Amino acid sequence: DAMVIQNPRYQVTQFGKPVTLSCSQTLNHNVMYWYQQKSSQAPKLLFHYYDKDFNNEADTPDNFQSRRPNTSFCFLDIRSPGLGDAAMYLCATSRGGLTDTQYFGPGTRLTVL
Amino acid sequence: GDSVTQMEGPVTLSEEAFLTINCTYTATGYPSLFWYVQYPGEGLQLLLKATKADDKGSNKGFEATYRKETTSFHLEKGSVQVSDSAVYFCALSGGANSKLTFGKGITLSVRP
Numbered sequence: 001d002a003m004v005i006q007n008p009r010y011q012v013t014q015f016g017k018p019v020t021l022s023c024s025q026t027l028n029h030n031v032m033y034w035y036q037q038k039s040s041q042a043p044k045l046l047f048h049y050y051d052k053d054f055n056n057e058a059d060t061p062d063n064f065q066s067r068r069p070n071t072s073f074c075f076l077d078i079r080s081p082g083l084g085d086a087a088m089y090l091c092a093t094s095r096g097g098l099t100d101t102q103y104f105g106p107g108t109r110l111t112v113l
Numbered sequence: 114g115d116s117v118t119q120m121e122g123p124v125t126l127s128e129e130a131f132l133t134i135n136c137t138y139t140a141t142g143y144p145s146l147f148w149y150v151q152y153p154g155e156g157l158q159l160l161l162k163a164t165k166a167d168d169k170g171s172n173k174g175f176e177a178t179y180r181k182e183t184t185s186f187h188l189e190k191g192s193v194q195v196s197d198s199a200v201y202f203c204a205l206s207g208g209a210n211s212k213l214t215f216g217k218g219i220t221l222s223v224r225p
Binding site for chain 1: 143144145147149154155156157158159162164202206207212213215216217218
């Protein structure tokens, strides 16, 4: 089945130690999104790629970076994780139209010690 | 800007009870409307969607109708099960921008 895959499902890192989260998709969608979701809150968009074009949200901290080496893969890099970055990170994809459906992966739960 | 308002939660129901979760929206243009469900420790799953006025989305016994006159997209199910316990998010896209705008989400707990 076509799907969005995130690895790992659980990631533990130390305060200040860089971490990379991975997302892949078999839907061949143009757009890939990264969201941060904290407990009991709605997901918050960090940034997205439309093909190779990177679109950062104005309030996304510089500590968060992303790479999209090809259509299928997208990475979220957290350069120096702080305790406040502990959250669920969700990857989503869509074809790219204004009203198109976004399809989400299972998420990566990040713990910062 | 676009916004989605969901009723306050949490909601606790007995199995086989009728469910309504209210959702209203504010948006320019002709947005699509969505309900996503999130089970504990999981990502968001698309439950149903509607792309134009008077459309009814349905899936797994859940239904929601896109009401442009009342700017609403209320979620209903005739008989809930314990397995429906989850967080439900109402969302829209295609209003003022291409982003997905979420409501705050509501936790549903169904007891046997």
